[in-house]
Amino acid sequence: MDVDVALLEGRDAGRRQAWGEAHALLGAADAVRPLDTADVELLAEAADMLGHGDEAIVLLRRAFSAYAEEGAVGAALRCAYWLCKGLAWGGEFAQSGAWLGRARRLAESDPGCQECAYLLMLEAELHFRAGEHAPMIDVARRLDKAVGAGADADLVAGTAMTLGLALVSNGDTAAGLAQLDEAMVAVAERTMSARMTGMIYCVVIGTCQELQELSRAQEWSEALAEWCAAQPDFSGAYRGLCRVHRAALLQLGGDWPDAVHEARLACDQLTAGYGEAVAGCAYYQLAELHRLRGAYPEAEQAYRDTLRYGWDTQPGLALLRLAQGRRPTALAALRRALAETGEPMRRARLLAAAVEVLLAGGEAEATEADGDGGGDLAEAARAADELALIADAQGAAALRATAGQARGAVRLAEGDAKAALPALREAGRWWRELEVPYEAARVGVLVGLACRALGDEDCAVLEFDTARQTFERLGAGPDARRAARLTGGGRSVLSPRELEVVRLLARGRTNHAIATELVLSEKTVARHLSNIFVKLDVGSRTAVAAYAYEHGLLGPDGSA
Structure with missing residues (x-):
């Protein structure tokens, strides 16, 4: 093969965000002749966008070491950022921390380097993950001061995203949302890398959903859908997390079949060996959809998978238990x-x-x-x-x-x-x-x-x-x-005597008390209750009491 032609076409494919084509061409060229460091970094991005997380990590390690040897500290720190993120996505938090330490030591050799700010972004994320909101805002403010007008587009947008998330986490919702909007404006300019674009979409839409800012979330979700449609090869971990957010919004909007489809795809993508750290949120979304549709066995399994991947099952699991009586x-x-x-x-x-x-x-x-x-x-x-x-x-x-x-x-x-x-x-x-x-x-x-x-x-x-x-x-x-x-x-479903039993049960009477008040045997009361369960299609005294309240069988003060 003509390596030089493959390189030129691979680079062009990367610029067009045709990730499958870029990955094939650059990978083939690399097999014949080792790529230049910048091309290794581009190949790593293509692998990342295709969901080949393990391959992306190997390539980023290679690019980091090569840049460091070349004295290109800024480029090395940029690779270190994505390397640490990739390891964390795969659940390799110890290795992620070790590489962050190595990057910090490299940054000491060039403390004035603009890309040192990438390490502040990672530090802020560590505080966020640990729930340390006050330290996070301190780091985010330092980051904001460190990033000047000449910084690369990824760093500028990532700074706005980080500061916005920190402000929201510290209770300053209005200012935080304004910063997140700034990050999204930068995304709309299409000057940053695909990886940073995908991450910002995920963070902003997820934060808006968390804050119940549904109109904002829907607006950005529509923009995300257009961006994803323009690059069908995008199938990595960020794509999986984007699917989770989309599934949640589709559920809210009433398109439940598509929501189920998106949630299942997200589960598949995030459990393919890269992205398992957030796979639990995909299973939780799937479980919620099953619960609302009345598919309780499927919901039960999805909540179990939610827990298996380290995600909280509440309040959804509690509502499933309520539905199960x-x-x-x-x-x-x-x-x-x-x-x-x-x-x-x-x-x-x-x-x-x-x-x-x-x-x-x-x-x-x-x-x-x-x-x-x-x-x-x-x-x-x-x-x-x-x-x-x-x-x-x-x-x-x-x-x-x-x-x-x-x-x-x-x-x-x-x-x-x-x-x-x-x-x-x-x-x-x-x-x-x-x-x-x-x-x-x-x-x-x-x-x-x-x-x-x-x-x-x-x-x-x-x-x-x-x-x-x-x-x-x-x-x-x-x-x-x-x-x-x-x-x-x-009201016509139950006999007059059964209505009397229901009213007394709803007022908290035991079978013995009902029998005494209605001058019946406890055996007769039990038989009435059995008939009531069948007629109302319920399985517990609690459900019968709820039925009485719902159908106005009690007075305003709870009296019969």
Whole structure:
């Protein structure tokens, strides 16, 4: 082969971001004659973008050593940055730290080198990974001062990204988002490397999702989709993480089949030997989609895979346990997670799930278990109040919608349907504006329950039926079946005696107490309960109590 032609064509392919072509041509040329160091670095980028992480690491080591021998300290430090990142992606944190140490020693030989800032970016990331937010912002500010106008495009954009993430982590959300937007503006100029572009997309979209800045996340996600479409060879770890973010946004937007497809691809890409450090988030996203669709065995396995790859399974696993009728297990898990979590946005997700689980049991389970019939409701109210405080502090529309939804659900459970409606109406408006149909439909169910409690059955049925149609379109089987039951009102399903049993059970009565009050034998009460379980298609006393509350079978104060 003509090596010089292969080199020229390989370099051109790299500039066009035709990674498969660049990798083949440069690799073939390297097999005949060792590449120049710059070409080795380009071949490493092509390998990285194709998902050949182990090969990229070998090439980056080679490029780092060659640049160092040539006295090109800046170029060597740039390679060290991507080398340390690549090792961390593969879970090789000790080796990543060792190479960072070697790079620091090299940087001492040329302390005025602009690329020394790459090491500050790595240092800031180490603080972030360890949850050390105050040291991270100190390093990020030093980085911002160190990077001047003459720095390369990767370093300028990476600095804005790092400072933005540090500001967000330290509670200065507005300033942090402004910096992240600066990084995205730099991405739009298309002057930086593909690796840095992919990383910035992932960090910015992931941070926006974490902050519930859904409109911003969607905007940047659409730009990411266009960028990915322009380079179909891009299939590395960053592509896998990009797929996770895309799956989450597709889920929110109501395109669940495509979301499942993206999540599965992400799981495959991130477990192909490179990117396993973040594979857990892909499995968590897949588990959430399975749970919402009612595919509980598949969700169970995906949550197990989430944990296997070192990712937290909450609050999703707790909500799966609730759906499986294991409310005490769900509640214990959420209480444990909240006890060890101080980060506001993480607490917000847990608090929203805790309100749902706490309200799901009615009074029966708490009364029989520990005599604290109102304890769960009071705890749910406290959780909703804390969630509201976080929403006010952060200001994101989605978080405000979540908080309003929780507040309305608590007011409804307290028997104050009139007070529940304003919060629920506002939450529904937020979700509709954000184009999140599943949550909007869930709020619609709560609005219907409030209308039913206030005697407006016609409006209630319309709300339930509208929600049912949305759930069916999405494929949210469990929610669709519940909405269908609510649409029918459910009052004719049970006999008058069974209704009496349901009311007493919902007020926390044991079988013995029900038998005494209705002048029946306990055996007869047990038979009534068995029939009730079959008619309502439920499997626990907790679910029967929830049914009573949902269908307005109790008075505002919980009386029959």
